[in-house]
Amino acid sequence: PHFGITEVKVxxxxxxxxxxxxxxxxxxxxxxxxxxxxxxxxxxxxxxVWKHAGRFSDRLIVHPHGLEMFQGLTRKDxxxxxxxxxxxxxxxxxxxxxxxxxxxxxxILERMVRGSECAVTVIPNAVEIPPTVGTPDxxxxxxxxxxxxxxxxxxxxxxxxLSVAGRLVQEGRTDAVHFQLAGDGPLREGxxxxxxxxxxxxxxxxxxxxxxxxxxxxxxxxxxxxxxMPTVVLExxxxxKPIIVSDVGAxxxxxxxxxxxxxxxxxxxxxxxxxxDFMNKPATERSNMGRxxxxxxxxxxxxxxxxxxxxxxxxxxxx
Numbered sequence: 001p002h003f004g005i006t007e008v009k010v011x012x013x014x015x016x017x018x019x020x021x022x023x024x025x026x027x028x029x030x031x032x033x034x035x036x037x038x039x040x041x042x043x044x045x046x047x048x049v050w051k052h053a054g055r056f057s058d059r060l061i062v063h064p065h066g067l068e069m070f071q072g073l074t075r076k077d078x079x080x081x082x083x084x085x086x087x088x089x090x091x092x093x094x095x096x097x098x099x100x101x102x103x104x105x106x107x108i109l110e111r112m113v114r115g116s117e118c119a120v121t122v123i124p125n126a127v128e129i130p131p132t133v134g135t136p137d138x139x140x141x142x143x144x145x146x147x148x149x150x151x152x153x154x155x156x157x158x159x160x161x162l163s164v165a166g167r168l169v170q171e172g173r174t175d176a177v178h179f180q181l182a183g184d185g186p187l188r189e190g191x192x193x194x195x196x197x198x199x200x201x202x203x204x205x206x207x208x209x210x211x212x213x214x215x216x217x218x219x220x221x222x223x224x225x226x227x228x229m230p231t232v233v234l235e236x237x238x239x240x241k242p243i244i245v246s247d248v249g250a251x252x253x254x255x256x257x258x259x260x261x262x263x264x265x266x267x268x269x270x271x272x273x274x275x276x277d278f279m280n281k282p283a284t285e286r287s288n289m290g291r292x293x294x295x296x297x298x299x300x301x302x303x304x305x306x307x308x309x310x311x312x313x314x315x316x317x318x319x
Contacts, residue, residue, distance in 0.1 A: 023087075044062050149213070152183050157224050174197050182209075244263065246266075247264060
């Protein structure tokens with residue numbers, strides 16, 4: 001109440017039941033609360049406002065985040081995502097505004113809303129800028145330290161990353177690059193059973209450990225197969241780090257040649273080439289790439305700037 005915030009609790013979904021059906025039932029409970037509260041503007045995350053979405057069309061903003069259901073590379077991925085694509089299209093076309101994180105996601109949403117009253121607005125994800133960062137000098141001795149942070153799942157491209165690590169070992173460059181993998185997930189045990197000498201499995205890390213890893217690495221590497229706008233990329237940029245990431249989702253909004261490398265998803269040869277290119281750059285150039293990361297994220301992706309974009313949108317719809 002001190003900040004003008006009132007929390008209204010809505011019964012959660014039952015994870016034991018069919019997910020989409022539970023989302024439909026949950027959205028019905030949300031609709032009932034909205035009818036009672038009668039807000040001027042509604043910001044809906046994902047499928048939260050699905051049932052009776054048409055009742056709130058004049059004030060409904062939908063934020064679908066990463067649109068993973070539109071980015072599957074395999075036929076199985078596309079089939080699994082089909083019902084979610086149908087539902088999202090239904091919701092978006094009954095909304096006033098849909099938010100894109102930018103990049104390739106904007107085109108997906110523009111095609112989806114064509115012929116409807118819904119408008120696409122680009123508002124990126126945001127990150128907290130650490131109070132003390134600076135641009136540290138790039139490492140001149142020892143192996144290149146590359147950090148991966150994420151869920152150990154197939155969509156994150158760990159198989160591609162480990163393929164590159166294995167190729168470096170085969171070429172006799174074991175000591176050239178050291179990969180640190182932070183995170184947990186269903187693939188972790190399988191990856192641990194076939195260790196590589198240049199790969200360190202760190203497991204789950206807390207916020208303090210993660211901050212130290214960001215600050216000590218030479219670059220963040222994320223060969224993800226599909227993504228929205230990865231928080232880990234923003235966090236690494238906020239600590240003045242170059243980025244090597246797949247060209248998916250809104251990643252091109254964050255990374256270009258001045259501060260890193262964009263590689264095709266699932267392309268181990270391209271990832272290998274980018275890592276070798278980065279490794280061969282002079283230390284001063286690698287430091288400049290980190291500085292450009294910090295300049296970009298602090299000028300366009302900090303919380304004050306992004307929250308200001310949301311407030312501007314709210315005022316537009318609320319008037």
